[in-house]
Amino acid sequence: EAQVTQNPRYLITVTGKKLTVTCSQNMNHEYMSWYRQDPGLGLRQIYYSMNVEVTDKGDVPEGYKVSRKEKRNFPLILESPSPNQTSLYFCASSFPPISGQIYEQYFGPGTRLTVT
């Protein structure tokens, strides 16, 4: 089954304690992205990756890191989480845009993070 998986699904942590949210896709997609979803703000892009070893900032990258060492994995790292990073996080993947075509994204189930 084609899917994007995220782990953990729920996480409660304390300020400053480093954490990693994993994301994996089995569709051989080059493009992967992380979003956060907050009430009244919709989805905002944190980081994205067009392919292995290629990452770039989205709209709200502060306080986050990513890496793309393998095509299927795109972990999100919070080196020193703070309460304002409490949110619902989604990983997504798709084929990359090419001339005249842009592909829909497949989303993971989400990770609900609470930082106290």
Add this chain to the structure above:
Amino acid sequence: AQSVAQPEDQVNVAEGNPLTVKCTYSVSGNPYLFWYVQYPNRGLQFLLKYITGDNLVKGSYGFEAEFNKSQTSFHLKKPSALVSDSALYFCAVSGVMNRDDKIIFGKGTRLHILP
């Protein structure tokens, strides 16, 4: 800069009635437009997209959307609403096609279908 607006936070529709969820956009160049749906405790699911061609796009679960270039709108529609259509709906837009273009999501519209 590209942007997308969903002017209604919530839309209530009686079951069996037609529904419309509104979306307007602003991009430089030709727009690439999407609708996604989010059910409770789930990730977003793709419904439909407009790239070029026919202004009326048909998608999953009986939904369709009409692209209107002069009004810069891409409203989501369904002729007869079901209670199971109750969910959060997101419109998204991307502009001129190059490898660095981002997809911008609207803030979402919560659709309530009343039995």
